[in-house]
Amino acid sequence: MKISQRAQAISPFLAMEFGKHAAELEAAGHHVIRLNLGEPDFGAPPAVRAELQRIAADTAMPYTGALGLPALREAIAGFYQQAHGLSLNPERVVVTAGASAALLLLTAALVDPGDEVLVGDPSYPCNRQFLSGFGADVRLVPTDARSRFQLDLAAVQRHWRARTRGLMIATPSNPTGTSVPPAELAAICDWARAHGAWRIVDEIYLNLSDADADSASAGHAAPPTILAADPGACVINSFSKYFGMTGWRLGWAVVPDELVPVMERLAQNYYICASTPAQMAALACFTPDSIAVCEARKREFGERRALVLQGLADIGLHVPVPPDGAFYVYIDVSSTGLDAMQFCERALQEAHVALTPGHDFGVCSAKAHVRLSYAASKADLTEGLARLTAFLKRLRDDQR
Numbered sequence: 589m590k591i592s593q594r595a596q597a598i599s600p601f602l603a604m605e606f607g608k609h610a611a612e613l614e615a616a617g618h619h620v621i622r623l624n625l626g627e628p629d630f631g632a633p634p635a636v637r638a639e640l641q642r643i644a645a646d647t648a649m650p651y652t653g654a655l656g657l658p659a660l661r662e663a664i665a666g667f668y669q670q671a672h673g674l675s676l677n678p679e680r681v682v683v684t685a686g687a688s689a690a691l692l693l694l695t696a697a698l699v700d701p702g703d704e705v706l707v708g709d710p711s712y713p714c715n716r717q718f719l720s721g722f723g724a725d726v727r728l729v730p731t732d733a734r735s736r737f738q739l740d741l742a743a744v745q746r747h748w749r750a751r752t753r754g755l756m757i758a759t760p761s762n763p764t765g766t767s768v769p770p771a772e773l774a775a776i777c778d779w780a781r782a783h784g785a786w787r788i789v790d791e792i793y794l795n796l797s798d799a800d801a802d803s804a805s806a807g808h809a810a811p812p813t814i815l816a817a818d819p820g821a822c823v824i825n826s827f828s829k830y831f832g833m834t835g836w837r838l839g840w841a842v843v844p845d846e847l848v849p850v851m852e853r854l855a856q857n858y859y860i861c862a863s864t865p866a867q868m869a870a871l872a873c874f875t876p877d878s879i880a881v882c883e884a885r886k887r888e889f890g891e892r893r894a895l896v897l898q899g900l901a902d903i904g905l906h907v908p909v910p911p912d913g914a915f916y917v918y919i920d921v922s923s924t925g926l927d928a929m930q931f932c933e934r935a936l937q938e939a940h941v942a943l944t945p946g947h948d949f950g951v952c953s954a955k956a957h958v959r960l961s962y963a964a965s966k967a968d969l970t971e972g973l974a975r976l977t978a979f980l981k982r983l984r985d986d987q988r
């Protein structure tokens with residue numbers, strides 16, 4: 589069978605590949621500490637699970653409209669009011685099968701072959717695949733610790749070309765958990781808009797990030813959405829992370845009015861609609877009780893972050909930029925004499941700790957960095973750090 593060049597060009601998502609290898613070790617009877625995937629261990633808020641049970645017995649679960657249940661689109665718009673003080677027309681909310689489908693629909697809607705698109709390096713790997721799948725020339729913009737491994741305006745201006753048609757930014761970022769300061773992000777989006785380019789801003793971790801001073805004084809738990817500064821940006825979000833609902837495959841995009849019918853046509857054709865039971869149960873995400881559960885979990889992530897940063901410092905593994913959100917730490921492993929791939933392979937085989945090599949996220953700093961996800965329990969994190977301590981000791985002893 590002839591496989592398309594497009595499919596052949598797609599590289600594996602290494603975080604998931606390491607998960608597969610971890611599963612093989614587990615099948616052989618080993619206890620693996622999985623710190624490779626960005627998957628909160630809490631699961632959906634209790635009210636959401638209860639709602640799923642309640643509706644399962646007697647609801648037919650037909651397709652919904654391609655843009656999602658009207659009540660859910662309204663509830664999501666209400667969440668912007670409650671979390672960010674932003675009034676949003678629910679008609680602009682498109683419910684999708686995870687943020688992944690929102691990325692798919694938006695790149696399908698916006699990219700023509702030959703368009704150049706700016707993406708930070710390191711960044712979420714699937715973005716590059718979506719873009720090149722639709723023929724874009726992905727221009728990876730190298731970043732480093734000075735810009736918190738994020739795009740800044742100066743880098744965007746340096747890499748801008750006549751063919752640049754758009755940019756993609758996730759803040760906080762996967763793999764570093766670091767954010768673009770709100771004013772910098774607004775300036776980047778202003779620049780892109782002034783040059784006629786689209787902006788896809790992935791806010792999947794926004795509600796899991798530390799509030800900046802202005803948001804905190806306005807009584808908000810998280811930094812502002814880019815929609816406050818740039819209402820024409822295309823914003824991605826999801827139930828996977830803040831609401832802990834990875835496997836439910838539910839997310840959303842907020843898009844400018846003119847894109848709504850385009851997204852509708854694409855969703856109708858690509859997958860009809862997001863899962864009906866997931867959409868119905870997700871309505872229970874937005875009650876005060878469920879939000880309180882999610883905010884308590886966010887505080888727990890803060891404690892896990894402190895535990896991991898302290899543990900890594902104790903074993904001499906350098907974190908160039910401490911995260912301010914999400915649940916990732918981007919660790920510089922160059923002091924170990926191993927590159928990131930070797931480090932992850934050996935940590936998995938010898939210490940049974942699953943991590944993700946920087947190779948997943950780009951090229952410029954990839955070989956020197958490993959991503960650790962602290963979406964796991966404190967007990968697993970403590971055990972994982974103890975195993976890494978012993979692993980590094982053996983490594984250093986062998987190198988003497």
Ligand SMILES: Cc1ncc(COP(=O)(O)O)c(C=O)c1O
Nearest residue numbers: 686687688712758762826828839
């Ligand atoms: C930055 C970013 N965007 C999108 C996604 C996809 O999330 P979803 O589970 O909502 O499809 C992820 C998943 O890890 C992510 O890290």
